[in-house]
Amino acid sequence: MTPDLECVGLVKRFGDTTAVDNVSFSVPPGSFFSILGPSGCGKTTIMRMIAGFLDPTSGDIRIKGGSVLDTPPNKRPVNMVFQHLALFPMMTIAENIGYGLRRRGMGKAEIARKVDEALDRIGLPGIGARKVDELSGGQKQRVAIARCMVLEPDVLLLDEPLGALDLKLREHMKVELKALQAAFDTTFVYITHDQSEALVMSDQIAVMNAGRFEQVGTGQDLYYRPDTPFVAGFIGESNRWKGRIEAVDGGQVQLRTESGLAMRATGAGLAQGARAEIFVRPESIRLASSEDALSGFDNRLQGTVTSLLFNGAASRVLVEDDVGETLEVTLPQSGEFSALKRGDAVHIGWGAGQATCFGAG
Amino acid sequence: MIPTIPTSRAFRLTYGAYVALFFLYLALPLTVVAVFAFNDSQFPSLPWDGFTWAWFFGTERPQIGVFHERGILRAVGTSAFVAGCVAVLSVAVGTTNAFLFNRYEFRGKGLLYVLMLLPLVIPGIVLGISILIFSSTLANGIWDLAQMDIQALRPGLLLVILGQFSFITTIATLVISARLQKFDRTLEEAALNLGADRLTAVRTITLPFLAPAMVGAVVVAFLMSFENFNTTLMLVGSDAPLTIAMFDRLKEGSTPLLNAVSLLLMLGSSLLALLVILFQRRP
Amino acid sequence: MRSQSRIAFYLLLTPLVLWLGLLIVIPHIDMLLISLRERISFGVYDRSLLQYEKALTEPLYLRTFARTAVMSILATAITLIIAFPVAYYIAKMAKGRLQQVLFLLCLIPFYVSELVRTFGWMILLRETGIVSNLLQWTGLADQPVELLYTDATMMVGLVYTSMLFMVVPLVTTLESLDDSVIEAGYDLGGNGFSVLREIIIPHAMPGIVSGCIVVFMLSLGNYLTPTMLGGKDSLWFTEMIYNQFIVRSNWELGAAFGFMLLVLSSVIVWGMLALTGRTLKETMG
Numbered sequence: 052m053t054p055d056l057e058c059v060g061l062v063k064r065f066g067d068t069t070a071v072d073n074v075s076f077s078v079p080p081g082s083f084f085s086i087l088g089p090s091g092c093g094k095t096t097i098m099r100m101i102a103g104f105l106d107p108t109s110g111d112i113r114i115k116g117g118s119v120l121d122t123p124p125n126k127r128p129v130n131m132v133f134q135h136l137a138l139f140p141m142m143t144i145a146e147n148i149g150y151g152l153r154r155r156g157m158g159k160a161e162i163a164r165k166v167d168e169a170l171d172r173i174g175l176p177g178i179g180a181r182k183v184d185e186l187s188g189g190q191k192q193r194v195a196i197a198r199c200m201v202l203e204p205d206v207l208l209l210d211e212p213l214g215a216l217d218l219k220l221r222e223h224m225k226v227e228l229k230a231l232q233a234a235f236d237t238t239f240v241y242i243t244h245d246q247s248e249a250l251v252m253s254d255q256i257a258v259m260n261a262g263r264f265e266q267v268g269t270g271q272d273l274y275y276r277p278d279t280p281f282v283a284g285f286i287g288e289s290n291r292w293k294g295r296i297e298a299v300d301g302g303q304v305q306l307r308t309e310s311g312l313a314m315r316a317t318g319a320g321l322a323q324g325a326r327a328e329i330f331v332r333p334e335s336i337r338l339a340s341s342e343d344a345l346s347g348f349d350n351r352l353q354g355t356v357t358s359l360l361f362n363g364a365a366s367r368v369l370v371e372d373d374v375g376e377t378l379e380v381t382l383p384q385s386g387e388f389s390a391l392k393r394g395d396a397v398h399i400g401w402g403a404g405q406a407t408c409f410g411a412g
Numbered sequence: 413m414i415p416t417i418p419t420s421r422a423f424r425l426t427y428g429a430y431v432a433l434f435f436l437y438l439a440l441p442l443t444v445v446a447v448f449a450f451n452d453s454q455f456p457s458l459p460w461d462g463f464t465w466a467w468f469f470g471t472e473r474p475q476i477g478v479f480h481e482r483g484i485l486r487a488v489g490t491s492a493f494v495a496g497c498v499a500v501l502s503v504a505v506g507t508t509n510a511f512l513f514n515r516y517e518f519r520g521k522g523l524l525y526v527l528m529l530l531p532l533v534i535p536g537i538v539l540g541i542s543i544l545i546f547s548s549t550l551a552n553g554i555w556d557l558a559q560m561d562i563q564a565l566r567p568g569l570l571l572v573i574l575g576q577f578s579f580i581t582t583i584a585t586l587v588i589s590a591r592l593q594k595f596d597r598t599l600e601e602a603a604l605n606l607g608a609d610r611l612t613a614v615r616t617i618t619l620p621f622l623a624p625a626m627v628g629a630v631v632v633a634f635l636m637s638f639e640n641f642n643t644t645l646m647l648v649g650s651d652a653p654l655t656i657a658m659f660d661r662l663k664e665g666s667t668p669l670l671n672a673v674s675l676l677l678m679l680g681s682s683l684l685a686l687l688v689i690l691f692q693r694r695p
Numbered sequence: 696m697r698s699q700s701r702i703a704f705y706l707l708l709t710p711l712v713l714w715l716g717l718l719i720v721i722p723h724i725d726m727l728l729i730s731l732r733e734r735i736s737f738g739v740y741d742r743s744l745l746q747y748e749k750a751l752t753e754p755l756y757l758r759t760f761a762r763t764a765v766m767s768i769l770a771t772a773i774t775l776i777i778a779f780p781v782a783y784y785i786a787k788m789a790k791g792r793l794q795q796v797l798f799l800l801c802l803i804p805f806y807v808s809e810l811v812r813t814f815g816w817m818i819l820l821r822e823t824g825i826v827s828n829l830l831q832w833t834g835l836a837d838q839p840v841e842l843l844y845t846d847a848t849m850m851v852g853l854v855y856t857s858m859l860f861m862v863v864p865l866v867t868t869l870e871s872l873d874d875s876v877i878e879a880g881y882d883l884g885g886n887g888f889s890v891l892r893e894i895i896i897p898h899a900m901p902g903i904v905s906g907c908i909v910v911f912m913l914s915l916g917n918y919l920t921p922t923m924l925g926g927k928d929s930l931w932f933t934e935m936i937y938n939q940f941i942v943r944s945n946w947e948l949g950a951a952f953g954f955m956l957l958v959l960s961s962v963i964v965w966g967m968l969a970l971t972g973r974t975l976k977e978t979m980g
Contacts, residue, residue, distance in 0.1 A: 104601055124604045125613075137602035141620045150616075151606035202606065417881055431784045434777065435797075438804050438858070441815025444825060448818060458828045505710045512707040522976075527715050529975055533908065533964050534719075535916025537933045538953045541940055542722035545950060549725050578718035610699070639808035642918050642933070646940065655810050662814060662923070671818075674811040681806035689799075 053116040055080045055238040056101070056129075056206045061110035063096050070096040072262035073110070078206070078240060078255070083232050085249040086242045088259035089285070094242040097259075098210050101240070102131045114205050125154075130199035131208040135215060136191055138183045144170075144194055145179030151202045169197040172234065188216045189224055193231070200235050209241045213248060225251045246286055250274070258282050280328050280409045289330040290378050293411060296325045303403050311374045315349040318408035328411045333367055334381040335405035338388060339398045348400030354378070356395045370399055442678060449671035467672040478672045487657035494569060494653055495637035498576045499630045505577075506584025506629060507622070510592045513585075531579035540646030543575050568649030575643040580636050584629040591625035592618075624692050631688045635681050723957070730950035746951035756935065756952075763932035764959055766846070767914040770853040774861045774910050775903065777854065782865035782902075783895070787874070798866060805859040813923045816852050817843065820924075849925040856920055857910040864909075868902030869895070904971050908964050915960055932956055 054077035063071040070093045078084040086094045099105040101112055103124030111118050119127050130151075139147050148169055149162045157165075170176050173193040178186070186194065192212060199207055209228075213221045229252045232239045243249055249256045250270040257267045258281070266278040277283035284291060294308035304321055306329065307313050316329055337345060345351050354370040357377065366382040368391065380399055382388060391397070452464035454474060466475035478484055513525060531539065544567065551565035564570045595618060603613035619626075641655045648656050654677075658670055733743035750756045785797045804812065819825050820842035830836040842848055872895065880890040896903075921931030932952065939949030968975060 102601075102605055104604075123609075124601075125607050125609050129605075131602070131605045133598045133602055135596070135598065137596065137598040139599060139602070139617055141617075150603065150608075154607035154612065198606065417878065419887075427780070427784065427788075431781055431797075434781045435800060437855070438800070441812055441819060441855070442804055442807060443815075444818045445811055445815040455823070458823065458825060505714055508707045508710050512704075512711060516704050516707070518704070524711065524715070526975055527719065528711070531719060533912055533960060533975075534723075535912060535933070535956055535960060537916055537918055537936055538726075538957050539719075541936060541949060541953045542726040543718060544940070545729050545946065546717075546722035546725040549729075574718060578714070581714055610703075635806055639810075641809055642916060645918065645937070655808055658808075658810055658814075659919070662810070662817075666814070666817070670814060674807070674814060677811060678807045682803055685803070685806045 052080060054078055054113075055115060056084075056240060057111075057113040057116075058097070058101070059111045059113070061097065061100065061112065062108045063093070063100060063105065064108045069262050071100070071107075074259075074262075074264055075110075076257055076264065076267060078238055080238055081236055082254040083229065083239045083241065083252055085253040085256045086240070086259055087246055087249040087256050087285075088244060090244055092259045093262040094244075094259050095210065098131070098208055098240070098242050101206070102129060102208055103127050128205040129208055130202055130204040130206075131210065132192075132195045132199060132212045134210045134212065136195040136212065138191060138195055138198070140183050142183070143179065144181050144183065144186070147183065147194060148179075148198045148201055150198065155202075165201050169201045172200070173197045173231070189220050189227075192216070192224060193227075196228075196231060200237065204237065206238045206240055207235075209239060211243050211245075213243070213245070221248075228252055250286075258285060260285070277330075277407060280330070280411070283330040283407055283409070287332055287334075288379070289332050290336075291331075292329045292376075294327055294329055296321050296323055296327055299323055304408060306408065308376070310376045312352075312372065312376050314406060315403035316406035316408040317404050318410075321408065321410050326411045327408045329406055329408045331378075331401055331406045333379040336378065336380045336399050336401045338368070338370075338380050338383060339400065342398050345398055345400035347402075349403040350406065351398065351400040352378075353396065353398050356391060356393055356397060359391065359393060368397075370397060445671050446675045446678065448668055449675045451668050451671075454667055467668045468676075474667075476669070478669065478676060481669065483657060484654070484669070484673055487652055487654040490569070490651050491638050491653040491655070494573055494576065495634045497573045498580055498637040499633040501573070501577050502581040502584040502633045503588070503626055503629045505581050506588050507626065509581070509585040510588040510622075513589060514592045528582060528585060531582045534579070536579070536640070536642030537646060539578060540575055540643040543571060543578065544646055547571055566649065567647055569651055571647040571649075572644050572653065575647045576637045576640050579643070580633045583636065584633055587629040587632065588622060588625050591622055595621055627691055628688050631684050635684060638681070639677075726950045726953055729946055730948075730954050732947060734947060746948050747955075749948060750951050750955060755930075759930045759932055759935055760955060760959070762930075763915060763956075764963075766850070766853075767911055768963075770850060770857070770914040771907050771911045773850065774854045774857055775907060778858060778861040778865060778906070779899075779903075782862050783869055785862075786866045786869035787872075787877075801859060801862050801866075809856055809919055812856060813852060813919050816848070816855070816924060820848055843924060844926040846926065849921055852920040852924045853914050853917060856917065857913045860909040860913060861906040864902040864906040865899060866902075868899045872898045900971060901973065901977070904967060904973055908967055911963060911967075912960060915956065 057077040059075050061071055061074045062069070072093075074093075074097065076084075086097060088094050096105060100107050103119070103122065107120070112120060114128055119129075139150065142150070145163075145166045148166045152162045152165060166179060167176070170179060173196065175190060175193060178190070183191065183194075195212065196207070213224050213228075216224060225248055228239075228241075232252075241249070241252065250273075253270065255267060256270060256273055258265045258273060260281050266273060266282045268276075273282055273286045277286065283289060292308040292310070292312070294306045294312075294314075296304050296306050297313075298305040299321060302317055302319065304316055304318050304327075305313070306316060306327060308329065314329065318327065321327060337348065339345050342351065342353070352370075352372045354372040356368050357371045358369040359382070360367040360369065360379075364384060366384070367379050368382050369377050370380055371377050378399065382391070449467055450463050450465070451460060452466065453461040464475070465477075467477055469477045469479055471477070471480050509528065513521070513528075547565040551562050554560055554562055554565075599617050599621070600613045603617045604610070608616065638653075639655060641659070644653055644656060645659075652660065654673070658673060661670060730746050731742060731744065732740040733745045735741050750760075781801075785794060785801070789797055817824070821827070822839045822841040822843075824842070826842055827836070827840045830840055831838070876894060876898075877890060880894045885893070916933060917931070918933040918937065922934055925931060933956070936949050936952045936956065939945045939952060964975075
């Protein structure tokens with residue numbers, strides 16, 4: 052099957068700086084593809100090149116197999132939901148949604164029918180006569196999507212459209228966007244710096260850093276099997292250390308951190324004596340009151356609670372071990388540790404499989 | 413010295429009285445002009461000889477009212493024609509200027525911008541004489557070359573229009589630029605993305621957004637042209653706009669007819685100004 | 696798309712260049728050239744500095760020039776002093792509706808022609824005018840008083856005419872001053888005077904500069920007020936330009952006068968900008 056969108060060796064330079072550095076990817080039809088990266092990583096540049104507002108320095112962009120480099124932005128079969136939505140404030144909702152159809156020279160009656168259909172589709176029937184500023188943030192969001200979807204684009208681009216919403220609404224819109232994508236059955240390319248948005252909605256995520264793609268994969272791939280230290284550090288949270296490999300044993304290694312903490316970890320292509328970076332997620336460390344409960348773990352430590360960071364389901368404790376290293380550990384919400392307080396002695400443990408390690412320069 | 417900071421009663425009263433006095437100073441000349449438009453006398457001064465509408469509607473000498481005084485009516489027509497031309501021209505050029513300065517980076521942009529501001533700091537009379545001199549140089553040159561006398565280049569309405577246009581355009585440019593700067597460029601990109609070409613995007617999105625500023629600029633330009641005196645004085649030919657016609661009469665001695673014209677002028681311009689304010693209040 | 700954008704650029708550039716070139720730059724160069732020539736006989740001219748020599752040696756011309764400059768500066772200063780408390784009252788003391796109404800009241804007189812305003816002052820101040828009658832009625836004067844045609848009257852008219860152009864920029868800049876900054880000034884031990892000197896006036900400086908520039912320009916270039924309200928023996932420089940051009944048809948000398956006025960205004964505007972370290976673009980744009 053031809054991919055809906057395909058970028059080949061895409062490069063964009065602004066003067067001396069390379070904003071996008073040889074990026075290639077393809078998006079299969081009907082999927083939800085996200086580009087995730089910190090601000091300034093070049094993701095917006097990719098988006099604007101696909102939409103046609105920027106010309107790539109080199110490389111090709113193909114939609115349904117055909118190159119669109121010579122197609123001006125108003126003729127490309129892609130539509131875009133802008134970061135601040137860019138709804139036309141001087142028009143009503145219906146006029147906004149009908150804008151693209153009018154540009155195609157469609158008849159009045161048919162435009163009206165299509166607009167009504169789109170409003171039904173996004174669950175806001177009968178608001179066509181209202182002005183843009185009479186809508187709530189979430190409603191505007193849906194109108195911006197409907198405005199693109201009436202044109203039946205091959206690919207819908209979304210440029211951090213949830214950024215301006217408050218937290219509660221953002222959580223809600225994540226679910227809704229995914230549902231809209233399924234309902235319209237159109238390819239969505241979504242860019243964001245918010246990993247939770249990308250993880251929740253996407254079929255495939257590309258993690259981008261400094262103009263390059265670090266890893267492309269499903270949310271699970273990125274979370275459990277990061278390819279690079281950047282991905283390991285960027286997705287989710289981690290305790291991270293620098294250290295040296297002391298022994299290699301198949302896929303597992305024995306290492307010691309700079310502060311003297313000994314640990315078993317997983318990592319490929321590492322030689323004895325090599326320097327390494329180690330990542331352990333707070334949620335993969337098990338907290339226990341006695342050492343017996345941790346017998347199944349490769350790494351076990353005893354320490355003191357130095358601080359309780361209460362944050363509901365995401366609560367953590369900071370545990371300081373004998374060598375003075377501080378680890379962040381997720382606090383289970385099963386009630387077992389509800390009496391835990393500062394100064395308490397605890398045991399912690401984690402498996403070698405949960406400690407990911409990468410060679411470091 | 414703001415309401416939240418306590419001040420003495422005496423200070424507050426003095427301050428209030430000062431502000432009241434200021435507004436009295438502002439209102440005084442206009443009020444007397446308006447009041448004496450109704451004085452049933454040959455002179456717009458005391459004693460008060462009773463109330464009359466004659467200076468508006470009178471048909472017989474010596475009290476010929478505004479609406480029956482040919483000279484004044486013709487001058488109003490001339491002024492309206494000039495002001496209309498100036499308003500349309502200056503807003504058109506002001507709009508293209510605003511787009512140029514807002515959308516393009518080019519060499520010499522800073523210099524052109526300062527040049528664009530200059531008409532604001534050139535005295536109106538100097539602006540008038542420089543255009544008078546240049547147009548007559550042109551006319552003489554054409555005569556020497558081709559023995560043609562271009563009447564349009566001699567003092568007259570065309571020169572009055574160009575003279576007023578030369579500085580009112582700066583104001584139109586500033587008014588429209590200020591609005592264009594607030595325009596969110598992504599709206600235009602969104603229009604392109606939805607299938608509009610550049611010109612259509614500007615026509616359907618940017619110009620409607622600019623409309624309030626353009627209407628405001630038309631009215632301001634119209635009023636400024638209507639009441640302009642200095643530049644017009646140097647360029648006027650045989651068709652005198654209203655301010656010049658009134659000035660000529662004022663030099664000969666005034667009658668309440670001038671008060672009546674002035675009162676109508678005040679009403680007219682306040683009404684226009686009010687319209688603009690209402691128009692721009694509308695979201 | 697590239698070439699389309701270039702075409703659009705030139706289409707937008709053309710009106711600007713035509714306007715500035717044909718109506719501002721070239722006419723002023725032409726005026727300079729005319730002022731630098733001397734009429735030998737009919738249609739025969741010579742390059743010469745004669746006009747400027749005349750302008751700078753004839754005491755009447757020189758005195759008028761200096762008088763116009765000094766009086767304009769004086770008018771600017773008086774306007775600033777009168778307008779500042781009012782602008783402050785509108786921006787900071789008045790709230791809500793009152794604020795809007797006062798601001799509009801300030802604007803309305805200036806939608807009316809300068810001629811009408813000057814006419815109003817004439818009705819008030821002439822020998823048979825309101826003020827003269829009022830003075831006689833109250834017994835302060837026993838015969839009609841002529842209040843027109845003095846420098847003081849002219850000053851009243853000049854200040855009145857330019858008031859709006861001082862009040863509006865002042866209100867705009869003062870409004871942008873956060874109340875809490877003034878409160879902080881008091882909180883840290885300042886009194887009314889020190890807060891005014893160290894916080895309010897420095898903040899209002901951009902408005903003060905642009906207001907002063909515009910008022911100065913308007914006073915310098917004013918023709919109506921000095922002609923109608925000023926004394927017969929106290930000429931204004933614009934009147935001399937008018938006389939040379941229209942009455943005597945001596946364009947060479949008139950152009951030289953025009954150029955001197957232009958230089959004077961440029962020097963003073965430039966001086967004001969330099970003194971406050973601002974650019975024309977910031978101040979007017």
